[in-house]
Amino acid sequence: MSITINHLTHIYNAGTTFEKKALDDVSLEIQDGEFIGLIGHTGSGKSTLIQHLNGLVAPTSGEILLNGENIHQDKNRLKEVRRRVGLVFQYPEHQLFEMTVYKDVAFGPTNLKFSEDKIRKNTISALEAVGLGEEYYDQSPFDLSGGQKRRTAIAGILAMEPEVLILDEPTAGLDPKGREEILSLIQEMHQKRKMTVILVSHSMEDVAKMAERIVVMHQGKVVMNGTPKEIFSCVEELEKMGLAAPQVSYVVRALREKGFPISPDIFTVEEAKNALLALLPHNS
């Protein structure tokens, strides 16, 4: 499903002393099946932007088109929009409330009034997708570990069969193992299920590894939009905005300055490892 954002501006608390322009004339085009990394400093408007995409917040001005259709055209179809554009909030485990993991995941499909059969099928397959087996179905979500809770919450969105998956800083506050699990889950959704994915993050490592296109936000505006290679080659600009290129690219740069013949377009540890091994004499 393609998403078009046209001149979107959002002002919180308009007309009060707390007025805040969170989005300023944002225009963006997202193609079906793309994997977008959305990065920006805290307060740059990332969360506000993605909450527009499923109609949770209404634009102050501008419009959002899903497959060419304005999502606010028909208020009765907002629920359908929210099904098709699945939004996983930051710290989604804070929204768990049911007695059992199974019931919590079934909350979304039940709200959408799916048939009982479909609810069961979707719930089970969503739990399977996030790697929670049958032994977890009847557990209280509050007894799970941090990473498991978050996976349960993500399953709650997947069970609605969204076509677009948006995740707001899905790895924040997790230990390395939990991060790895979540990231490979997202990767799988993108590759196997051909979902359009928008990953909000301020971890350059995560984004560099997975995104096909990176959108950089700064003070409510989209300031950069391009492939990881294009974005991370503008290190100075990123640093001015309080961001940075992936750490390994700094190592690569230092090596290049010392005269090692290594490509400047290396942004992941894996790529760096291969390039360095190729440089070692006994390997060639």
Place this chain on the structure above:
Amino acid sequence: MIRDITLGQYYPADSPIHGLDARIKLLLTFIYIVTLFFVNGLVGYVFVILSLAAVIRVSRVPLRFMLRGLKSIVLIIIFTGLINLFMTPGERVIFQWGFLTLTMEGVLFAFQMCLRLVLLIIGSSLLTLTTTPIQLTDAIETILKPFARFGVPAHEIAMVMTIALRFIPTLLDETDKIMKAQQARGADFDSGSLMERAKSLIPILVPLFISAFRRADELATAMESRCYRGGEGRTKMYVAKMKRKDYQAVLLGVVYIACIFALRYAVSAGIPFFV
């Protein structure tokens, strides 16, 4: 949307009223409210309104902020007005319709009650608009302190109020976020039968309570690790001291009370101009 509810309505400005000791402001507001119920006669009300207007002027808070407080109690004012309009016994009947009797006395009394309510609300908003919640709870603590020996937990009351005020915006934000997150899962809060709507609150309330308890727990730990052990022997970072202008304010307060009672005496003594 939920942020529109403003509770701590402090209006920052640099004015003599903002600079007054919060205890004095609290005391003067209390006196003002009590005297409102002693005022009578046209001249009395004119005097109160003029005094209030003068204080508002000095406080540099725009009038519309004062009136905002009135909006929430418009219904109460109208209701009070109507009750008094028809329930006040009197001789000078204006018209009668069924069991409803409208008398001249009723009109006057209803008008007077509404005016008192409006003046009361504006006066107390003036206090909260010019005093930060922290100053206010501090002042309440000092005022309650003498009663501590009779078992009034003065410090604890103030601490609870401070913490509650501090967390109101946080919890409102949290509620907003939880509501949006559940809406993203297809939850619907504004349609369906009464029963369905009540049930739709569960997905909001459960996470909200859990988060409130978690925050309370964390706060307690943080306070304890900074050696908090209740009010006993605790010193203050800012010790409120009465300054010259505070004494001047008290003096003005006394003059105000004297005027109110002088006017009241004038009315009851039947001095022609004041009736």
